[in-house]
Amino acid sequence: MASSEEILFHLSEKIDFMQVHLASASSATRRSLESGLEQLRAAGGRVTSGEAWEAARQRWHLLAAATADRWQHVRETAGQFNLQEFIEKARFLVLTDVSTIHVGLLGAGFGAGLLVGYLLGRRRRASPLGRPALMRAVVCCGYQGLDDVLLVEDQPRPEIVTPHEVLVRVKAAAVDRVDLRIASGYGRTLRRQTNKYNPHVTSELPVVLGRDLAGVVDQVGPEVTLWEVGDPVWAAVPFWRPGTLAEFVVLDEKELCRKPDGVTFERAAALPYSATVAWDALVTQAGFGPDVAPDKRVLVHAGASGVGLVALQLIKTWGGHVTTTVATRLVPLARMLGADDVIEYDTADLEKELSLRDKFDVVLNTAGPSLHAACLRHCADSGLVVTTVEAALPSDRYGFVLGSLYALWVRLSRLAGQLLFLPESWGTVTFSPETLAQLGVLVDARELQAVVEHTFDWQDADAALQYMARGDAVGKPVVRFRHTDAQPRPATPL
Incomplete structure (x- = not known):
């Protein structure tokens, strides 16, 4: 163990070492300060003596001389031109x-x-100034099914951006089966890409649901010529566009059609999307119409669905023979709408019943892929099977590489479509006011009826979705919007 003398000796050495270092640091600091002060005094001396001003004046004269020389050269060149x-x-x-x-x-x-x-x-994006007005809407905030569906009162209200747009005050909108699939992620990749070119969408989520609407024109763009404020209209939008279950929707003036006068807004809202899909299946794909349908045998599966009800009536209006499958409780409805032959799929042996009948010229499958094999069996050799159920989209499963290529393809396709003035369809049904106008004539002539089993107020829209999800809905449920401000707003210039 060290003695006290050794400890004191070591402490003395350390103190001496610290004193030396402190003296060295103090000396270095003092020299640095003295050097800085000397530089400041020298700079101040140059300023007070005019040396710095003389150097600046010389630089300015050199710059002016160079500029004058360059300008003289430009003038000489211009003079020789x-x-x-x-x-x-x-x-x-x-x-x-x-x-x-x-x-x-x-x-x-x-x-x-x-x-x-x-x-x-x-098509440029517009960023409206100020805080946007809000509205009520039915949206999905994720892709986990009905659990992600919300009724919101703070959805930003869309505003007119381009001169040919129309703001529609929605009176009623319908819930379609495709809305249930959208809430589970259907078409999310295509929607994300097309949203980049939609000035009314700022993010992928939330997505407004609903495919049909009936309402009145609330505002018109400065170059709109087809519509005036207060006109009653109806329309349908494809699955990759923002939906219609909202108080206000903005559409191009050429996407709207005048609502038939003989039906209420609630009944009119149940038709546009389903009727357009049925028209595409029968007219565009099957080649049906008033000149072809007579004496043709057509099987319509799920005749009480939104598409099935319209298809059944169209075939009867054109003179065809209709066989349809419905639940037992809906047999009277199918008979009332003109079905010639009704099969009760919930009590009878469907396969046996169909085998007892002659094969069909056209089989319309509105139920889904599970019936596709049966549809082929009961279709004539020269017949045609048409499905109205949206096929799964491969793009919904694309990763980063394929997703990037898909985004490039979407951009090039949109550009080509704009240059050639083609409507955007992306391989799906084309929704046009021309089709709605022909359907409207049938509605006014009472040859096409809208079947609405249940109408819900906006605050009960979740019940409308649950009703559609049960699978036994008649037609489509309709959601009604009651506007507190009944007067249309005046149009505002862009």
């Missing part, structure tokens, strides 16, 4: 070295550039 000689040389070049093809390609490129710039400018 002979406009007549330039025109003659350009004319000689065009006549000898430039062909008509070159001129045509130059003009075509310039025109294409102007057109693309114009179209992109028309």
Whole structure:
């Protein structure tokens, strides 16, 4: 163990070492301060003596002299320019070295550039100033099914962005089976890509549900010529677009059609989407119509669905023979709408009943893939099987690489469609006011009826979705919006 003398000796050494270092640091600090003060005094001396000002003045004179020299050179060059000689040389070049093809390609490129710039400018995103107005809507905030469906009162109200848009005050909107699939993620990739070009959408979620609407025009863009404020309209939108279960919806003026006068807003709202799908299946795919349908045998599976009810009535209106499958409780409804033959699928042996009948010229499958094999068995050799159930989209399962290529394909397809003035369909049914106008004529003539078993107020919209999810709904449930402000708002210039 060290003695006290050794401890004191070591402490003394450490104290001496610290004193030396402190003295060294103090000396270094003092020298640094003295050097800084000396530099400041020297700089101040140069300023007070005018040395710095003289150096700045010399730099300024050199810069002015260089600028004057450059300007003189530009003037001399411009003075030597002979406009007549330039025109003659350009004319000689065009006549000898430039062909008509070159001129045509130059003009075509310039025109294409102007057109693309114009179209992109028309579709530019707009950022409205101030806090947006809010509205009530039915949305899905995720893709986990009905658990992610919400009734919200703070959804931003869409505003007119382009001159040909119309703001519609929705009176009623219907719930479709595809809305249940959207809430589970159907079409999410395509929707995410197309939303990039939609100025009314700022994020992937939430997604407004609903595919049909009936309402009145609330505002019109400055270049709208087809509609006026207060006009009653109806419309349908595809699954990859924002939905209609909201108090207000913005659409292009060419996407709207005048609502038939003979039906209420609630009944009108149940038709546009389902009726367009049924029309596409029968007319576009099966080639049916008033001239073809007579004496043709058609089987409509799930005749009480939204599409089935419309298809059944259209075939009877055109003179065809209709066999349909419905639940026992709905047999009177099917008979009332004109079905010639009704099979009760919940009590009878469906396969046996169909085997007892002659094969059909057209089989319309509105139920789903589970019946596809049976549809083929009961279709005539020269017949046709048409399905109205949306097929699964491979793009919903794409990863990063395929997703990037898909995004590029969507962009190129949209650009080509805009250049050729083609409607966006993405391989699905094309929803057009021309189809709705033909359906409206049938509605006014009482040859096509809207069947609505239940109508729900907005605050009960979740019950409408649950009702549709049960699988035994008649037609489609309709959600009604009661607006506190019944007066249309005046149009505002863009």
